[in-house]
Amino acid sequence: MTIGVTTIRNVTRTVKEEAWRRAEALGLPFFRREGTLDDMISTFRLEGLLVYGKDLPYYYAGRGEYHYHFGTAVLRKEQMKQGHEDRLCRLLPEKEGLSVLDATFGQGGDSLTMSWFLGNWGHVTALEKSRALYEIGQAAIASFRDPKDKELTEALRRITLIHGDFLSFLREVGPKSFDVIYFDPMFKAPVKRRENNMEGFRRAASYDSLTEEALELARKAAGMRIIVKERPFSRLFSTGFFRFVDRRRGQSTAYGVIDV
Structure with a gap:
């Protein structure tokens, strides 16, 4: 099964x-909008549909849909402005012109938070394997605008998003191509799944595992540090790669650090 591309009802030519051009560029089938989205998914045996309209494209997967939004980046930015540390940003080395590769873009919250934190003193490049999430993210970077939050809108514009998977990308890039490489793979044991209402996003996401091979490739491609976000009980943290793991009581996630 694959995903398809269609439009909302009653759209302009x-x-x-x-939508047709984007489908062709992404290598996805385009379907003229007929009936309900659920009917189209059933008729054409699709996993879901990228839906285009007057606003940003979104992903529809029957039991859930995903629209781009700033998410927790808004709260994280405000907390840092009030003098509080962000668990991820505090792990970024202090260096003018710091280059960060977010190898797992997803909803883009971490990329956006880091981009705001770095300002004009660094740059975030991100990878996304999922065609749906890449297309939604790229459209957001190009045109999403929140008039109430110009700082995050500007930070979003500074992100460079690339369509690709991290294993293939890391095999191709040269040594020390980025100062920091960050991984936040999709959790197989999701955090508060029902409360977070993440079904549409989870159906669109890629579930590539972070392997020891990927970490070895990242050690060659990173000039300073590798950061991995995982569940505190992840077996990955017991591989011997990590200098330390930031586990905190009451927190459902942990950050492992590898210095190179």
Whole structure:
């Protein structure tokens, strides 16, 4: 099964043509909108649909849908402005012009938070394997705008998003291509799944595992540090790669650090 591309009802010819062009660029089938999205998924045996309209494209997967939003980056930015540390940003080395590779873009919250934190003193490049999440993220970087939060809008514009998987990408890049490489793979044991209402996003996401091979490749491609976000009980943290793991009581996630 694959995903397809379609439009909302009653769209202009311009929107239809843009959706068709994006489908072709992504290597996905385009379907003229007919009936409900659920009917189309059933008829064409699809996992889900990228839906284009007047606003940003979104992903529809029957039991859930995913629209781009700033998410927790808003709260994290405000907390840092009030003088509180962000668990991820505090692990970034202090260096002018710091280059960060977020190898698992997903919803983009970590990329956005780091981009705001670095400002014009660094740059975030991100990878996303999922065609749906890449397309939604790229559209957001190009045109999403929150008039109430110009700082995060500007930080979003500074992110460079690349469509690809981290294993293939790391095999191709040269030594020390980025100062920091960050991984936040999709958890197989999701955090508060029902409360977070993440079904649409989880259906669109890639579930590539972070392997020892990937960490070895990252050690060659990173000039200063590798940071991994995982569940505190993850077996990955017992591999011997990590200098330390930031586990905190009451926190459902942990950050492991490898210095290179």
